[in-house]
Amino acid sequence: NLSSGKMRQTMQLISGGERFIGKPNADFVIEAVYEDLELKQKMVCEAFDYFGKEIVYAVNTSTLSIEQIAHQAPKPDNVIGLHYFSPVAERKMLEIIPHKTTSEQTITTAIHFAIQQGKIPLLVADSPGFFVNRILTPYLLEAIQCVIDGEAIEFVDRSLQEFGFRIGPLAMIDDMGLDVLVKSLPNLADKLGTRFTMPPRVQYLIDNDRKGAKNNRGFYLYNSQTGARKEEDGSIYHTLEIVTANDLETEQIVRRCILMMINEAGYCLQEKVIRNTDEGNVASVLGAFFPDFRGGIYAYIEKIGAKSIVAELNAHVKLYGERFVPCEWLIEKAETE
Structure with a gap:
């Protein structure tokens, strides 16, 4: 558990807005818009335009095909799926979903990121559900x-x-x-x-x-x-x-x-x-x-x-x-x- 001071300090690192506002040199991006294929395809393109072609782009979804979303990306091998479970703070499991052309480096980065978050990563196929x-x-x-x-x-x-x-x-x-x-x-x-x-x-x-x-x-x-x-x-x-x-x-x-x-x-x-x-x-x-x-x-x-x-x-x-x-x-x- 965080102290109140540490919590406030951490919260100050979070900012929000109606457009991309973070550092354009970010190396790991998680998308969590609602479950709409067309919207997610649009987001992946905009994210690569804003943050650059070398980012690892993680799609948070529970139902959609990662391959279909990644198909629109400038660099599909840097796209991977993450499936968090609600409530996120209480659920330890995190499904990691590579698609057919996701690179080994992207998979390794996603697994490392999950462990840093205190999650237990489970590598699963890009299959419905x-x-x-x-x-x-x-x-x-x-x-x-x-x-x-x-x-x-x-x-x-x-x-x-x-x-x-x-x-x-x-x-x-x-x-x-x-x-x-x-x-x-x-x-x-x-x-x-x-x-x-x-x-x-x-x-x-x-x-x-x-x-x-x-x-x-x-x-x-x-x-x-x-x-x-x-x-x-x-x-x-x-x-x-x-x-x-x-x-x-x-x-x-x-x-x-x-x-x-x-x-x-x-x-x-x-x-x-x-x-x-x-x-x-x-x-x-x-x-x-x-x-x-x-x-x-x-x-x-x-x-x-x-x-x-x-x-x-x-x-x-x-x-x-x-x-x-x-x-x-x-x-x-x-x-x-």
């Missing part, structure tokens, strides 16, 4: 689907907390913002399929302006003064036009949600989004909040066994549809057990 959001999103969507199917919000969250998650998936969505999650889905669904398709009734929540903690309207109620989370918002069932039936047991909810995360983790190895399971285990704990005492998502797969997981996924296909079809990596792993 990268790694953490890729495994987290189907898990979150399945939790929403459980509610739509008639399960109570607090019961769904409590079920996953009993499995070991520090926070339930619906509370997690409130923290990140349902609008943020929904905005990322079309690109993911287009590239990756029905596992990332938004349940249609979610649009009712968007139309009802349920953005979560940031506007005190989400799956939960919030204290208007402190922002503290209270009990579930019972009016959400009316908004979704559903009635709670609570037909599922705790373990059934856990399996539905966890299987979606497990299967996506398999896809990520299959498609070489990450380099190895050790890195994936660390990232799943620090980035996706997978219970640390379980050793990470791939350690959990090893413990349960791919054969058992594939059987569970196939059973869920019959119950809930093709989003549970097991990936080839899991099927091949099951055949060797």
Whole structure:
């Protein structure tokens, strides 16, 4: 923690404006404008014009292709992606995303920069959703689907907390913002399929302006003064036009949600989004909040066994549809057990 004097001294080094105002000889630039491809392409060109052709230009994005953004740059090999997680000060993981022509020097500089920031860098492929959001999103969507199917919000969250998650998936969505999650889905669904398709009734929540903690309207109620989370918002069932039936047991909810995360983790190895399971285990704990005492998502797969997981996924296909079809990596792993 900084002393108040040191904090003021540090804050004086920060300046802001509506145009580029920093030293034109900067060597590392991080862009964090909102998720719009055309805007980011414009920014990368303006940054190289202002700071010079030798800068390392880091794109902060969670959904867009780094290669598409870098394509507009005068020197594409100096462009790399950084994916910070919110809240940035509390989250140790930082995904680093080189594209096809990013130079080794640029990658090394980005990793060194991440370590200087106190982050744990994870090198991932320039693929939709990268790694953490890729495994987290189907898990979150399945939790929403459980509610739509008639399960109570607090019961769904409590079920996953009993499995070991520090926070339930619906509370997690409130923290990140349902609008943020929904905005990322079309690109993911287009590239990756029905596992990332938004349940249609979610649009009712968007139309009802349920953005979560940031506007005190989400799956939960919030204290208007402190922002503290209270009990579930019972009016959400009316908004979704559903009635709670609570037909599922705790373990059934856990399996539905966890299987979606497990299967996506398999896809990520299959498609070489990450380099190895050790890195994936660390990232799943620090980035996706997978219970640390379980050793990470791939350690959990090893413990349960791919054969058992594939059987569970196939059973869920019959119950809930093709989003549970097991990936080839899991099927091949099951055949060797």
